[in-house]
Amino acid sequence: MIARYLAPLAGTGALGLGDDAASFSPPEDCDLVLTKDALVAGIHFFADDPPEAIAQKALRVNLSDLAAKGATPLVYLLGLGLPDGWTEDYLARFTRGLAADQADYGLTLLGGDTVRAPERLTLSVTAIGSVPHGCMVRRGGARVGDLVLVTGTIGDAALGLRLRLDPELAGRLRLLEADREHLLARYLLPQPRMVLAAAARQHASAGMDISDGLAGDFAKMAAVSGVAIEIEAARVPLSPAARAACLADPDLLAVALTGGDDYELALAAAPSSAAALVAAGEAVGVPVTIIGRVTAGQGLTVTGPDGMPLDLGPGSFSHF
Amino acid sequence: MIARYLAPLAGTGALGLGDDAASFSPPEDCDLVLTKDALVAGIHFFADDPPEAIAQKALRVNLSDLAAKGATPLVYLLGLGLPDGWTEDYLARFTRGLAADQADYGLTLLGGDTVRAPERLTLSVTAIGSVPHGCMVRRGGARVGDLVLVTGTIGDAALGLRLRLDPELAGRLRLLEADREHLLARYLLPQPRMVLAAAARQHASAGMDISDGLAGDFAKMAAVSGVAIEIEAARVPLSPAARAACLADPDLLAVALTGGDDYELALAAAPSSAAALVAAGEAVGVPVTIIGRVTAGQGLTVTGPDGMPLDLGPGSFSHF
Structure with a gap:
């Protein structure tokens, strides 16, 4: 499942999502800007929203934080809690949404974890961007x-x-x-x-x-x-x-x-x-x-x- | 709630958890090693486990990934999905567990997000460590x-x-x-x-x-x-x-x-x-x-x- 749907989203350093962790070489003379927003079905989005849109919302609320800090997006990690009854078709659509936004916003998947979250689709994105050293907008x-x-x-x-x-x-x-x-x-x-x-x-x-x-x-x-x-x-x-x-x-x-x-x-x-x-x-x-x-x-x-x-x-x- | 229980865990760059994102200056000549493990009550731990231990398990399974990669822990971000009926006492014990492990393992909280996860305590930790450039164990x-x-x-x-x-x-x-x-x-x-x-x-x-x-x-x-x-x-x-x-x-x-x-x-x-x-x-x-x-x-x-x-x-x- 990871190899089929998530690995194609992975960039350099993610090692095809086939390792315990990712290796990431930060750009020189930059500070990293890190943000983490979690989204839960029924709280932050409707469970019957299109899966492409749910995926994109999870990514974009984090990108919005980076924009507000003046940061350029680099990579993200995805915590994917799949509810009982998820289907491959759903996951395919979800990851298509991510792929489209990765291309539009210029970032790649660096890592993450997929777990069972029985009642609700539960998403957690950690997005990482960069600013020149000392330049994050506060x-x-x-x-x-x-x-x-x-x-x-x-x-x-x-x-x-x-x-x-x-x-x-x-x-x-x-x-x-x-x-x-x-x-x-x-x-x-x-x-x-x-x-x-x-x-x-x-x-x-x-x-x-x-x-x-x-x-x-x-x-x-x-x-x-x-x-x-x-x-x-x-x-x-x-x-x-x-x-x-x-x-x-x-x-x-x-x-x-x-x-x-x-x-x-x-x-x-x-x-x-x-x-x-x-x-x-x-x-x-x-x-x-x-x-x-x-x-x-x-x-x-x-x-x-x-x-x-x-x-x-x-x-x-x-x-x- | 964040100010009382989570801000005391925050280190430099986390801005007291009072900003949209954290600023992080990576150590020079190093690669960052990033890992993200999610844990869900009833799947990865028992809902009635002591909250200190649940918090520490969430952190430690990520630290274990860093150890296996040869990395030194630096910071972590916490996605905290609190179930309906959570109490301040529970959260105080949970964060005491984190504080003890932060001291033992030498890392600080950089950021995160707290949301409602009605049925189950749902945790997502992104841990970041460092290795000398090119030295991550694969x-x-x-x-x-x-x-x-x-x-x-x-x-x-x-x-x-x-x-x-x-x-x-x-x-x-x-x-x-x-x-x-x-x-x-x-x-x-x-x-x-x-x-x-x-x-x-x-x-x-x-x-x-x-x-x-x-x-x-x-x-x-x-x-x-x-x-x-x-x-x-x-x-x-x-x-x-x-x-x-x-x-x-x-x-x-x-x-x-x-x-x-x-x-x-x-x-x-x-x-x-x-x-x-x-x-x-x-x-x-x-x-x-x-x-x-x-x-x-x-x-x-x-x-x-x-x-x-x-x-x-x-x-x-x-x-x-």
């Missing part, structure tokens, strides 16, 4: 006077999850079919912003990826940096689909701002560097949008069009 | 004329598992209480042979750890190396407890030779190097025993006292 680097920015659009995945859980919601919101499909796709399959990793490394003073919701994750950046962050809700970039949903039901704005699974980059940068980040986004076709600023103090404030703080409820969605 | 290096060796004693853990599953077995075998406890302890908690990693790197032509049973794992070494391996059953080192069990029920010898969970090192070495390995074992108080030799051909043969091949049944125990 959460805690936001400084008073910085602007804060996000890539892409916010809230699509959280709204997509709502649509997935409530098949009649799209009808009640009178969403176009294309809008519904856009939001569902954004939940199913994150788009890690690797194309902006180098720009984040060059220009950002702080960075993280938005996995637990824009509000909660910027609150974390503020706390670790020892600063306050003010975000203007009206500046937060929404897709046409998310905008349509929030117009139909204004309560959904809080879902978009706190819901999570965006896998966009949350960045802070000095004003001139923020302009460079916006330009870098234009160059690669991924919008980078200034949404607020860093001030002295602590905590996160999200203000509405009237300049008054919005009440976003519990704030950050936690997977756990 | 499975495939056994050469015709080499001798084959094992560390420690074989079969204790497999017999311990039998005792665990059948509370009346110890009585039927008339084992001493001390023997019963020895075998149970050997199943519960592997002793990775880090003290012999450097000797393996210097003297072994091939190495792996014995996790799936002596017979099955030496069969893998033979296959990957493209050689035949002949083992004399009478030379395989058994503890007094295992010897007592096999004397009481001769069928248990096959269990000892194929049962798995030994976490001893399986090595091949040229005769003069084999002598150096035996001496290295004497120096650190872990027996290293020559049990057979490498010949031209393919496959593994285990011969009995009469020189005839033993029938060990299906051979290698597979966890999966």
